[in-house]
Amino acid sequence: MTIKEVSEKYDISQDTLRYYERVGMIPPVTRTASGIRDYQEDDIRWVELAKCMRSAGLPVEIMIEYVKLTLEGYITIPARLQLLKEQKASLLEQKSKIDETLERLNYKISRYEIAVETGILTWED
Amino acid sequence: MTIKEVSEKYDISQDTLRYYERVGMIPPVTRTASGIRDYQEDDIRWVELAKCMRSAGLPVEIMIEYVKLTLEGYITIPARLQLLKEQKASLLEQKSKIDETLERLNYKISRYEIAVETGILTWED
DNA sequence: ATACTATCTGGAGTGAACTCTAAGTCAAGT
DNA sequence: ACTTGACTTAGAGTTCACTCCAGATAGTAT
Numbered sequence: 001m002t003i004k005e006v007s008e009k010y011d012i013s014q015d016t017l018r019y020y021e022r023v024g025m026i027p028p029v030t031r032t033a034s035g036i037r038d039y040q041e042d043d044i045r046w047v048e049l050a051k052c053m054r055s056a057g058l059p060v061e062i063m064i065e066y067v068k069l070t071l072e073g074y075i076t077i078p079a080r081l082q083l084l085k086e087q088k089a090s091l092l093e094q095k096s097k098i099d100e101t102l103e104r105l106n107y108k109i110s111r112y113e114i115a116v117e118t119g120i121l122t123w124e125d
Numbered sequence: 126m127t128i129k130e131v132s133e134k135y136d137i138s139q140d141t142l143r144y145y146e147r148v149g150m151i152p153p154v155t156r157t158a159s160g161i162r163d164y165q166e167d168d169i170r171w172v173e174l175a176k177c178m179r180s181a182g183l184p185v186e187i188m189i190e191y192v193k194l195t196l197e198g199y200i201t202i203p204a205r206l207q208l209l210k211e212q213k214a215s216l217l218e219q220k221s222k223i224d225e226t227l228e229r230l231n232y233k234i235s236r237y238e239i240a241v242e243t244g245i246l247t248w249e250d
Numbered sequence: 251a252t253a254c255t256a257t258c259t260g261g262a263g264t265g266a267a268c269t270c271t272a273a274g275t276c277a278a279g280t
Numbered sequence: 281a282c283t284t285g286a287c288t289t290a291g292a293g294t295t296c297a298c299t300c301c302a303g304a305t306a307g308t309a310t
Binding site: 058084 | 210212217229234246
Binding site for chain 2: 259260
């Protein structure tokens, strides 16, 4: 798969795909004899994982660490496990902040809806 | 309340408090005769709202727009309602991305846990 | 009055995550 | 062989959200 195809399939710019590889957020991608990227299944699985993690807001730095550990082989499995558990915790925390904010938004929305319906704003903020 | 007190109470740096005010993410804060910030209850409510929204990842730009609308008075209530609904939608989307990533993390974590316990890694990624 | 600490402003600097540019190489069509 | 378009790299530029700094002014203690 060419970089163009991967870019279109996963909606990640070619620049970003090259950037991810350059900084080590995904391992080096398979190349043709002349040096052009030719994404194989494993390369694509890394791309997809990277996209998923980034979309949830996990820092690039963390993925770089995870990739580095993975490339070092099975000895790093406990370290990888710990890294994943930490990231899980931080996502749960982020989720609870979002929930808090959603509650607040819902409250404001309901007040504004009443205001729009009745023309009366009970109080201002 | 002085900027120092607000900074400590809400764990936001003084620089950030001034920055929020400067860019319009909160309305102008009450000042003493000599120009020093003296946060009143409403000022503090804005600070708290700003902190809540930012902690969920809502862009500064959005809060600026919301504050601007609020300062324009009740005519902008429908616009504010729409803005809040849009932000609610984007938070829900963000939450579902986090859930997706959490599922993936949980799957990886369970596999790594088995690997650590048994010393056998079923497959690599 | 003199220190000393807190706060003020405007503007420059920082780190994260891209995003773009330039100059060169590769591949496909005519 | 030549043109056109896709791909390559290294490195510079951009955006966002702060964060720091310098120089000035304000408030407090002795």
